[in-house]
Amino acid sequence: MATSGRKSIKIEAPIMLIDGTPIWMNKNWPVDFFDWLSKTKLQVSGMKHMNNKIQLTFVTAKECTMFGLKYASRKK
Numbered sequence: 001m002a003t004s005g006r007k008s009i010k011i012e013a014p015i016m017l018i019d020g021t022p023i024w025m026n027k028n029w030p031v032d033f034f035d036w037l038s039k040t041k042l043q044v045s046g047m048k049h050m051n052n053k054i055q056l057t058f059v060t061a062k063e064c065t066m067f068g069l070k071y072a073s074r075k076k
Helices: 028-040 061-074
Strands: 008-012 015-018 021-024 044-050 053-058
Touching: 008 061, 015 044, 028 061, 053 061
Parallel strands: none
Antiparallel strands: 008 053, 015 021, 044 053
16 A cells, blocks of 8 residues: 555545535544544544545654555455
């Protein structure tokens, strides 16, 4: 998912942008995801909504890589 030196990563998410407003297609997904993310103790410095994806930016590239590894194992 993330490569060395990158601080941001895109993941699939049930979200649509309608006139620039993010609409979650599954109301539980963001609650569950951000609850899980807070437990990882990784520092997110930004987030961008896209159609069917969100882009997360982390404070360091190491945290981005750690997120990628933890997220991949979470989905299994």
